[in-house]
Amino acid sequence: AQSVTQLGSHVSVSEGALVLLRCNYSSSVPPYLFWYVQYPNQGLQLLLKYTTGATLVKGINGFEAEFKKSETSFHLTKPSAHMSDAAEYFCAVSDRGGGFKTIFGAGTRLFVKA
Amino acid sequence: DAGVIQSPRHEVTEMGQEVTLRCKPISGHDYLFWYRQTMMRGLELLIYFNNNVPIDDSGMPEDRFSAKMPNASFSTLKIQPSEPRDSAVYFCASSLGETQYFGPGTRLLVL
Numbered sequence: 542a543q544s545v546t547q548l549g550s551h552v553s554v555s556e557g558a559l560v561l562l563r564c565n566y567s568s569s570v571p572p573y574l575f576w577y578v579q580y581p582n583q584g585l586q587l588l589l590k591y592t593t594g595a596t597l598v599k600g601i602n603g604f605e606a607e608f609k610k611s612e613t614s615f616h617l618t619k620p621s622a623h624m625s626d627a628a629e630y631f632c633a634v635s636d637r638g639g640g641f642k643t644i645f646g647a648g649t650r651l652f653v654k655a
Numbered sequence: 656d657a658g659v660i661q662s663p664r665h666e667v668t669e670m671g672q673e674v675t676l677r678c679k680p681i682s683g684h685d686y687l688f689w690y691r692q693t694m695m696r697g698l699e700l701l702i703y704f705n706n707n708v709p710i711d712d713s714g715m716p717e718d719r720f721s722a723k724m725p726n727a728s729f730s731t732l733k734i735q736p737s738e739p740r741d742s743a744v745y746f747c748a749s750s751l752g753e754t755q756y757f758g759p760g761t762r763l764l765v766l
Contacts, residue, residue, distance in 0.1 A: 573753045584659070584746055584757030585698075592753060631698065641686055641753055642711060645698045 545646035553652040560619040564632030575633040659758035673735040680749030
């Protein structure tokens with residue numbers, strides 16, 4: 542069975558500071574890994590994903606994540622936070638052969654202080 | 656493309672009433688997912704379809720919930736009878752591959 546653990550339900554950073562959102566996963570087979578972002582009163586939208594190949598994945602709005610198999614991690618980073626980054630972020634995992642059933646983490650709400 | 660379309664966007668109903676939520680997936684997508692989001696339980700997968708066929712409904716909370724996909728461009732999630740604990744935001748998502756595209760959600764309040 543697959544699972545996702547996001548460390549920290551809330552993260553607060555100052556504008557211009559590094560953003561680091563942590564995600565660990567469990568999967569018995571090579572996974573697909575995702576980060577989705579949810580702005581208030583909206584649905585989730587894809588930020589970035591890892592499927593195969595390069596383990597450092599770049600996404601929209603300057604975010605990137607690195608797949609580390611040995612650590613079963615897929616942490617999300619951004620060098621410099623912007624006020625518009627304030628949102629909820631979800632890490633997710635799906636099984637390549639599982640019909641794309643996706644398991645989402647509990648989410649991390651990012652606050653950006655001026 | 657218009658994206659995933661959900662209706663209604665907001666629904667307020669009284670306990671015991673039937674509620675029907677609707678979803679139009681992105682054209683050409685062959686997977687459709689229904690999720691429920693609450694503060695307490697986060698984002699839960701209720702059911703998903705592939706080519707209009709239900710594949711996994713293990714997340715459907717109880718018999719009061721049912722979902723159908725009569726064709727590739729339409730799906731419904733029905734709650735009958737509704738209860739206050741069903742209050743949540745219900746999302747529909749569709750995909751052609753591993754990336755899911757979410758609709759804006761239906762915010763349901765059962766009084």
